[in-house]
Amino acid sequence: MKDIMTAPFVEEMKSTTANMYRLGWDERNGGNISYLLDEKAVAEYLDISKVIRKIPIGFKVPSLVGKIFIVTGTGKYFKNVAADPETNLGIIRIAGDGDVAELLWGYKDGGKFTSELPSHLMCHAQRLKVDPENRVVMHSHPTNTLAMNFVHELDEKKFTHTLWEMCTECVVVFPDGVGILPWMLCGTNSIGEATAKKMKEFRLVIWAMHGIYGAGKTMDETFGLIETVEKAAQIYMLTCNRPRINTIKDSEMKELADLFGVRVRDGILDLAE
Ligand code: 2HA
Numbered sequence: 198m199k200d201i202m203t204a205p206f207v208e209e210m211k212s213t214t215a216n217m218y219r220l221g222w223d224e225r226n227g228g229n230i231s232y233l234l235d236e237k238a239v240a241e242y243l244d245i246s247k248v249i250r251k252i253p254i255g256f257k258v259p260s261l262v263g264k265i266f267i268v269t270g271t272g273k274y275f276k277n278v279a280a281d282p283e284t285n286l287g288i289i290r291i292a293g294d295g296d297v298a299e300l301l302w303g304y305k306d307g308g309k310f311t312s313e314l315p316s317h318l319m320c321h322a323q324r325l326k327v328d329p330e331n332r333v334v335m336h337s338h339p340t341n342t343l344a345m346n347f348v349h350e351l352d353e354k355k356f357t358h359t360l361w362e363m364c365t366e367c368v369v370v371f372p373d374g375v376g377i378l379p380w381m382l383c384g385t386n387s388i389g390e391a392t393a394k395k396m397k398e399f400r401l402v403i404w405a406m407h408g409i410y411g412a413g414k415t416m417d418e419t420f421g422l423i424e425t426v427e428k429a430a431q432i433y434m435l436t437c438n439r440p441r442i443n444t445i446k447d448s449e450m451k452e453l454a455d456l457f458g459v460r461v462r463d464g465i466l467d468l469a470e
């Protein structure tokens with residue numbers, strides 16, 4: 198059996214949480230990540246027939262039964278993951294009717310998965326229907342994205358358009374735009390259901406005045422989505438109270454989308470002659 202501390206998926210969780218903390222996006226216990234793992238890859242590092250404990254998850258996700266995830270722990274700080282992965286992370290397998298998590302590794306201090314597990318699992322279930330290769334769901338509190346929530350209309354089309362205008366590559370990175378939920382109570386099944394519903398169409402969902410959810414095939418892709426939104430929001434916050442002299446035109450964004458062969462969400466660009 199190989200040493201789990203050297204597993205690439207543990208390494209990715211360590212480096213991603215450390216990056217997000219250093220970027221100032223995940224203060225204290227803010228943020229959480231879940232990463233769907235390949236059973237064979239996990240079995241190289243763990244005896245997957247050995248369940249440490251069973252933890253009820255408080256809702257049912259039957260479509261994920263048997264799936265294994267590495268997930269950040271509740272109350273745990275991104276700041277501390279790299280130094281002590283076994284306390285701050287856990288590897289769980291969804292079991293029973295999709296209402297129990299079997300702990301295979303981690304949460305060493307008796308802890309458990311993030312309080313946002315409902316949103317994470319419901320988003321995984323939804324994204325897998327749209328994209329069978331989806332592996333990662335990530336939640337974070339990026340500073341400028343949050344700041345923008347307080348000063349910009351929370352209309353999905355207008356918000357997406359503003360973000361696209363702020364950096365040339367935005368329209369190519371997230372041509373599907375960003376979904377937005379109004380402020381809602383976090384940690385609940387209802388915010389999970391609402392987030393997953395948005396994820397039918399969007400890989401990025403803003404939780405107004407709270408943070409953002411991203412979903413993708415890899416850690417890099419998912420991190421990159423959130424990073425690009427945050428960069429655009431930063432440019433917006435740096436420029437929003439100054440006169441705007443220049444902008445990227447809608448026709449130019451269309452040229453970019455055509456060049457990169459991406460399909461832009463309808464109804465956002467004004468391409469009338
Ligand atoms: O787990 O970010 O939304 C900490 C949070 C809750």
Ligand code: ZN
Pocket residue numbers: 227228336337338383407408
């Ligand atoms: Zn949060």
